[in-house]
Amino acid sequence: MFGISLRNKDLYFLWVIDKYLEHREKILACGADDIIFYLGVNYDSAGQCNLSFEPEILKKISELNIPLWISCWEVEEGSLGPVWPMVNLEDVS
Secondary structure, three states, rough: OOOOOOHHHHHHHHHHHHHHHHHHHHHHHOOOOOOOEEEEEEEOOOOOOOOOOOOHHHHHHHOOOOOEOOOOOOOOOOOOOOOEEEHOOOOOO
């Protein structure tokens, strides 16, 4: 699993979807049989966890025909909460 920090989450979803589609056959050939699109969200303890998705993103996710899991963690001030290795999309081709 990995995390990502982007101002435009739609770019992230499109990137992940495109990369999965590009490499799906290789992933399956390696024996993957339980593929999940997982999104972990840390949110400020003073607020609430709200998510929104553009229709184009929802359509592309549904076309993958794999489950979408979303987990939200309330993060207290000074805490990072669950941390995943970060990826900068500008560094990934």
